[in-house]
C-alpha cells in the first residue's frame with residue numbers, strides 16, 4: 001500500500017530506532033531525563049524561545065499553550081478549518097473552559113485583517129473578551145498552505161497594541177520553513193506560544209513541544225502532569241526527536257516536490273480539481289465539487305489500486321507525501337489517480 005493518508009503514518013527507521021535504544025534516560029517528572037532536557041533546550045533555542053516542554057501529542061502542546069494564554073470564559077480566535085477547532089475534539093472548552101470564535105479564510109491563508117475585524121479585547125461585563133489568536137502554519141485543511149510572514153508581522157504589531165497574545169500551531173512549521181526560507185527564529189519572534197510536532201513529516205513515532213517563556217513553560221509543566229502526561233524515562237522518545245531534527249528537515253523539499261507532481265498530474269486532466277501553483281508543501285487537497293465522483297468513492301477506488309488517501313469531506317480528498325513513500329510510488333499515483341478521475345467524467 002502507498003499510504004498518503006497523512007505524514008503521521010511514517011515509521012521509525014532502523015537508525016532512528018538504534019538512537020532511541022541507546023538514549024540516556026532519567027525520570028522526566030523529576031526533570032532528570034537528559035535526552036528530554038536537551039531536546040527542550042534545543043528546540044526552544046531554535047525558535048529563540050526561553051523554554052520548551054516535551055509533550056506526547058501536538059494537540060496537548062496546543063492545549064497547554066491555550067491554557068497559558070486564555071482564562072476560563074475568555075475567547076481564542078482561530079480560522080474556521082484550523083486543527084484547534086476541528087480536530088482536537090473540543091479540548092479548549094473541555095480542559096480550559098474557553099470559548100472560540102472563528103474566521104473563514106480561503107485555503108486557510110492568513111489575512112491579518114480577518115481576525116482583527118472580529119477581535120474584541122477587554123469587552124467588559126457583557127461580551128466575551130478576546131485574549132488570544134491562533135495561527136496555523138502550515139495550514140493542514142487549507143492544503144498545507146504557508147502563511148505570509150508579512151501578514152504575521154501585521155497581526156503581531158496590531159495585537160500588541162490590543163494586548164492580545166498570539167499562538168502558533170506549528171505542527172508543520174518545518175515544512176513552512178523549507179518552503180518559504182523564513183528562519184525558525186523569525187517565526188518565533190511573533191508568537192507568545194508555539195507548538196511543533198516531531199511526529200509528522202519529521203518521522204518520529206511520538207513527540208511534540210510547547211515553546212514559550214520560562215514562566216509559562218513552568219506553569220504548563222504542572223498542567224501537563226495534571227492532564228496525566230507527566231512521562232518518566234521518555235528520553236527514548238525524545239531521542240527520536242533529536243534524530244529527526246538532525247536528519248529529516250532538509251529532505252522535506254523532496255516531499256514538496258512529489259506533492260506538486262501529484263497536483264500537476266491531476267491538473268492535466270481535471271484543472272478545476274487542484275491548481276499545482278497552490279501546492280506549497282506536502283499536502284495535496286483535491287476539490288471534487290462539480291464532479292460526479294464523491295471523495296469517499298475515489299478513496300475506495302484508489303485503495304483497490306493500492307493507494308490510501310483521506311476523504312475529509314464529501315468533495316474533499318487529501319493526499320500527503322512523506323519520507324516513507326518513494327518517487328516510484330508517486331509515479332504510480334500519478335498514473336492511476338488521473339485515470340480514475342477521467343473514468344469518472346465518462347461514467
Ligand SMILES: *Cc1c(COP(=O)(O)O)cnc(C)c1O
Nearest residue numbers: 057058059060083136140169171
Ligand atoms: C497533527 C496536527 C496537530 C497535532 O496533532 P496530534 O495528532 O495531537 O499530534 C496540531 N495541529 C495541526 C495543524 C496538525 O496537523
